[in-house]
Amino acid sequence: MTELSIYHEQILKLAALNKKCIELKKFDSSFRLKNPLCGDEVNVKILIKNKIIKDISANVRGCALCEASAGLVVKIFKDKQIPINNFMSNFKLWLEDEKSTNLYNCPSEIEVFYPIKSIKNRHTCVTMPFQATLNVLDNLKNIN
Numbered sequence: 001m002t003e004l005s006i007y008h009e010q011i012l013k014l015a016a017l018n019k020k021c022i023e024l025k026k027f028d029s030s031f032r033l034k035n036p037l038c039g040d041e042v043n044v045k046i047l048i049k050n051k052i053i054k055d056i057s058a059n060v061r062g063c064a065l066c067e068a069s070a071g072l073v074v075k076i077f078k079d080k081q082i083p084i085n086n087f088m089s090n091f092k093l094w095l096e097d098e099k100s101t102n103l104y105n106c107p108s109e110i111e112v113f114y115p116i117k118s119i120k121n122r123h124t125c126v127t128m129p130f131q132a133t134l135n136v137l138d139n140l141k142n143i144n
Contacts, residue, residue: 005115006116010068010112011065014071014072015065015067015068017071018067018071018074021057021074022057023043023057024045024046024055024056024057027047027055028047028140029046029136029139030043030045031135031136031139032044033131035066035128037121038062038125039061040062040124042059042070042132043058044056044058044059044070044129044135044136045057045058046133046136048140051081051082052079053077053078053080053081053082054079056074056077056078056133058070058071058074058129058132058133063125065113065126066125066128066129068112069129069130072110072112073129077133082137083137087130088127088131090104090105090106091104091127092123092127094106095126095127096120096123097117098118
């Protein structure tokens with residue numbers, strides 16, 4: 001697999017979609033993460049209402065994989081209940097097992113990252129927006 005083949009059409013569409021999203025001005029909490037290896041940076045902001053993620057934005061300075069992942073975060077979590085506690089460990093379990101097709105209770109949309117499974121040094125690009133989102137939700141739990 002080449003570096004170019006990981007940037008397939010679905011990845012590029014998600015990345016473009018996220019670039020068009022407007023960063024939230026009104027939010028309950030935010031979390032910024034930076035990948036020290038490549039410099040990707042994501043800032044997730046979330047507005048919660050009645051235990052529902054009413055609005056979410058994920059502003060990215062980084063590669064198309066990180067941007068696509070942020071776009072998927074918004075698509076998956078907006079107007080939804082707070083995700084299951086072990087979402088991140090399930091996502092990483094799926095991502096790290098190159099041959100596994102079992103999504104371990106993760107949304108089917110993450111399959112878009114299947115080609116990245118064999119490229120370990122790009123896993124953080126994909127997981128970082130999700131991790132930032134879960135960190136925001138943890139912060140909100142601690143506030144309430």
